Amino acid sequence: MKTLLLKKEEVRSLISMKEVISTVEEAYKAFNSNQVVQPDYIGIHLPPPRGEIDFKLSYYMANEVISMKASSGGFNDNPAVHGVPSGMGTILLFDGKSCALICVMDGSLITGLRTGAAGAVSVKLLARKNSRKVTSIGTGNQARMQIRAISEVMNIEEIHAWDNSPDTLAKFKADIEGEFGIPVSMASSKKTAVELADILITTTRGKGTLVEADWIKPGTHIVAIGTDQQGKQELDPEIFRHAKIVNDSTSQCAEKGETWHPLNAKIITYDDIHAEIGEILLGEKPGRENDEEITIFDSTGMAIQDNTTAEKIYRNALGNNVGSFFEFL
Numbered sequence: 001m002k003t004l005l006l007k008k009e010e011v012r013s014l015i016s017m018k019e020v021i022s023t024v025e026e027a028y029k030a031f032n033s034n035q036v037v038q039p040d041y042i043g044i045h046l047p048p049p050r051g052e053i054d055f056k057l058s059y060y061m062a063n064e065v066i067s068m069k070a071s072s073g074g075f076n077d078n079p080a081v082h083g084v085p086s087g088m089g090t091i092l093l094f095d096g097k098s099c100a101l102i103c104v105m106d107g108s109l110i111t112g113l114r115t116g117a118a119g120a121v122s123v124k125l126l127a128r129k130n131s132r133k134v135t136s137i138g139t140g141n142q143a144r145m146q147i148r149a150i151s152e153v154m155n156i157e158e159i160h161a162w163d164n165s166p167d168t169l170a171k172f173k174a175d176i177e178g179e180f181g182i183p184v185s186m187a188s189s190k191k192t193a194v195e196l197a198d199i200l201i202t203t204t205r206g207k208g209t210l211v212e213a214d215w216i217k218p219g220t221h222i223v224a225i226g227t228d229q230q231g232k233q234e235l236d237p238e239i240f241r242h243a244k245i246v247n248d249s250t251s252q253c254a255e256k257g258e259t260w261h262p263l264n265a266k267i268i269t270y271d272d273i274h275a276e277i278g279e280i281l282l283g284e285k286p287g288r289e290n291d292e293e294i295t296i297f298d299s300t301g302m303a304i305q306d307n308t309t310a311e312k313i314y315r316n317a318l319g320n321n322v323g324s325f326f327e328f329l
Contacts, residue, residue: 031302041055
């Protein structure tokens, strides 16, 4: 059986952000419809100055595809020392009926795309309809992905951004204003930026509280992206006390996500978690119910998102004769 190989630029050409938002919505609904087999993902932290590598596996009954992704990040010395990016990814797709390997593709773009799309899905369901101001705490690649995705589902009028690196912050401002024409204000403090937010995005590798509870105004929607491993943290756990809490996967978020911190501090219990986002998409639970609610979407990232997105790219590649085939035998 032949296996399709898709390189990074080929992957980039084969899917749009709108399509990714759709594949992520499909993934969330599938997860909460008992159509997904998704073991707990495995993460390995390597000795400093190296970072971490995660392995995520899923089987989706509807498309009969098994996906496996290896994704690394935080290898900051890589460009200078090894001549490769600080974060990389590879996705393998297997036919669910035969377990034959049908595709090998670069996965570095997919992680960013589907994580950005996850934030956009949460904005559709949980942000106030009159939201116009976005604040980004952190201004790296994922912050850009969040803006690209969210701009597909709402009209962003202004962005307030904070980063502990002035150079990174200035580049974010130049890039976003150049790509979207949306004015970006470089905040002098996290507090100032957060207080202005209709939608707050956190995309750092923080290991402590970056956002305090008393900075959050009523009606804010928080997209918590950065915490996906034990030891990471971005939000004051007190924010959760009076918020509507939505997870991608509660089992993951309670173990490795931002939700772990208020659970561990006994600020909330499992009963205080409102829903998984797939339940809202399926109409089983409500999204935002009034303009005063503080809503939190805690996203740790799920293998089924990689599955549905990568399968769409694979089908697009076949339909457009993109990529090259090889055989192991």
